[in-house]
Amino acid sequence: IMLLVVFAASLAAADTVTPGGELRIEIHSPPADLTATGSEPLTYEIEGVASAIGGVRYIDMMLVMDTSASLRETDPDGYRTQAAVGLIERLSPKSDIRIGVIGFNDSADLLQPLTDNRYAVIQAIRDLKRRGGTDLAEGIESAVEELNRNGREDSSRVIVLFTDGMSNERQAKEAAELAHTQGVAVQTLLLGENLKGGFLLESIAQTTGGSFVWVLNPTELPDAFLNLKTTGVDTVTLSVNGAEPVPADFTAGTFSGTLPLTVGENRIVALATSLDGQTRESSIIVNVSDASCAALEVAATHDGLPAISLNERAVEIVVDASRSMWGQIGGVSKMEIAKQILHRASASLPDELDLALRAYGNKSASEDNNCADSGLLVPFGLSTRQPISMAIDALKPRGQTPIAYALQQAAADFGPLDGERTLVLVTDGIESCGGDPVEAARELAEHGITIHVIGFGIGNVADEDAASLKTMAYASGGQYFTANSADELEGALDATVGTAFRVYDGIDVVASGVLGSNQPMFLPSGDYQIRFDSVPRHEVAFHLAARDKLSLMMERQGGSIVHNEYRDMLESTSCEEAVAETRARQRERTPALGAR
Secondary structure, three states: OHHHHHHHHHHHHHOOOOOOOOOEEEEEEOOOOOEEEEOOOEEEEEEEEEEOOOOOOEEEEEEEEEOOOOHHHHOOOOHHHHHHHHHHHHOOOOOOEEEEEEEEOOOEEEEEEEEOOHHHHHHHHHOOOOOOOOOHHHHHHHHHHHHHHHOOOOEEEEEEEEEOOOOOHHHHHHHHHHHHHOOEEEEEEEEOOOHHHHHHHHHHHHHHOOOEEEEOOHHHHHHHHHHOOOOOEEEEEEEEOOOOOEEOEEEOOEEEEEEEEOOEEEEEEEEEEEOOOOEEEEEEEEEEEEOOOEEEEEEEEEOOEEEOOOOOEEEEEEEEOEHHHHOEEOOEEHHHHHHHHHHHHHHHOOOOOEEEEEEEOOOOOHHHOOOOOEEEEEOOOOOOHHHHHHHHHHOOOOEOOOHHHHHHHHHHHOOOOOOEEEEEEEEOOOOOOOOOHHHHHHHHHHOOEEEEEEEEOOOOOOOHHHHHHHHHHHHOOOOEEEEOOHHHHHHHHHOOOOOEEEEEEOOEEEEEEEOOOOOOEEEOOEEEEEEEOOOOOEEEEEEEOOOEEEEEEEEEEOOEEEEEEEEEEOOOOOHHHHHHHHHHHHHHHOOOHHHO
């Protein structure tokens, strides 16, 4: 008994016999020509194969599992199954390894042909029986036959042979010679105290360039399976750009590990050390580009003061004063809220903006059905802010909602005014007089007048009324906003009175905004063009690098427009959510902008 223990301990310590093949290692993932994108810190999983047995493009492995009746005594709790399943589960899901299962006792059965279906392999292992004797030769020969039938070129061909007993020595050694001539390494693992079995399994491993492990206690089987040097390789380490190497997870000839990558060029090296001391390395270059988001802000000045347009601009606000504006939001009538916001907006708008005010539904009672109830309360001209404030105070909701009529009348309000011409409609409902607001909007567009519509207090943006108002705005190339509070109404007015612009990536509109809103837009790095709805139209091309914070300042100088770029750096920001928010805002307000 003492001799047995000493012999087993020495084999377990040595763990292997020198494989004697040429050591090779190959990184499979990421591919050498990959350009990865991501914000730092970025980690990437490195995977590949290392082997001193055959090729390294693939691994084809047969599990040859003893199913003899003696296992009921040597492994009553089924650690054999747990160990083999653990080996399969430990393999990287990306590794290109095929596995087959042979069960043997007095004869051998192919329970699972070579497959990359890990689940099928695990099921075959779990279905292993325990009956009959032990014929190692049958198991080895059946595995070699399957490897010859379905094994791949340039693969490491490996048999993992597990048993708890002795077999016919001559036949087993002949089967080992057959495996050796076919380029198949047999890794052997013995459970128990069978001394003759230990000598035989060591001989089989030595003949084929495999390794031998002896386990006395079945509870040690899970670790033994994981620690098998199935391809004659002891360790694999990974490093990047000359940094200190780190050990890779190395199981059944496949290695994997993560490395921190930086923006720029990364040289990744995988170094394998064989059981006989050979070393080989494989290296790839991975270029990492910074995918952090960039931010764009657009503003304008005129005579050194903030401006909301690139040239002369006239804006007419058309206010719904129909009876429905008595409806309340938070206990306050919509009309009262609208008056407060309109007062505030008219007072804060720059003097250079030519402003007019029209209303509808404010003269006749609703029961009069007056569908011509619309009037220009304050025409365009100098010093209109005070008259507009007084006209707003006098508004009282009374009548119908003749939107189409009001738009038709508004066409004449602009008269001979040149430059940018915009109408902002604030309404809480749709046409009630049978008119066609969409057609009226198209007619205004033909006169160079863009309509922006603010649906105030009408509910969800997906409602039928909102859809109708959207169509009206889009018919003139304008924007639609939903406002269900005082703050939202104020924000919508701010976003409509200035010169609109669109940001293009090629022919696609990727963002939109308005001068004066000062709202940042997040975009990936790239080349863009911004087009202003000015008269005449103005365009600016610009480039954004990762983490750029670009302030594009448009300046009116006499009859010309110049622009200046001011750049700063952002913190590393993921583009996914930021860009999605920017584009969602654009789609909600102006899905038809690309047509203009």
